[in-house]
Amino acid sequence: MVGPVRFYFEDVVLHGVLDTPAMTITETHVGLYAGLSQDVPPEPGLVPELLPLCLTPGLGWRVNQPPLAVMAFMGFEWEVLHPVRVGDTIHSRSRTAVKRSMREGGVIVEERQVINQRGEVVQKGRFTFLVAKRPS
Numbered sequence: 001m002v003g004p005v006r007f008y009f010e011d012v013v014l015h016g017v018l019d020t021p022a023m024t025i026t027e028t029h030v031g032l033y034a035g036l037s038q039d040v041p042p043e044p045g046l047v048p049e050l051l052p053l054c055l056t057p058g059l060g061w062r063v064n065q066p067p068l069a070v071m072a073f074m075g076f077e078w079e080v081l082h083p084v085r086v087g088d089t090i091h092s093r094s095r096t097a098v099k100r101s102m103r104e105g106g107v108i109v110e111e112r113q114v115i116n117q118r119g120e121v122v123q124k125g126r127f128t129f130l131v132a133k134r135p136s
Contacts, residue, residue: 007065009106009108009133018065020063025087026086046084052084071129082120104133107128111126
């Protein structure tokens with residue numbers, strides 16, 4: 001039996017850049033998010049600050065690459081630079097900033113940006129993962 005295809009530590013390219021497809025944020029996205037989180041935007045037309053952060057991993061599932069074989073999510077740092085509005089089209093860009101091998105896996109640090117339709121970086125941060133090495 002063959003398991004799902006995964007992207008292992010050895011497959012990650014240091015300083016490699018990956019862009020996701022774009023999506024337009026709608027009132028429906030904001031309403032669903034607010035209903036789950038109770039995080040309501042401060043004024044109509046604005047997107048809650050954490051919604052783009054929540055959408056970036058989902059955008060990553062839309063790239064033409066198998067999912068990363070993550071063993072543990074170790075943490076993140078995140079910064080909101082500009083407000084995002086309903087109707088903005090965003091995509092995510094990630095760059096592998098650190099790749100450190102360990103015994104059965106390795107630490108990967110991704111620098112991630114959320115970019116709007118005007119090419120402005122509206123949010124950015126770093127995600128740290130423990131990623132499995134390819135089974136022998």
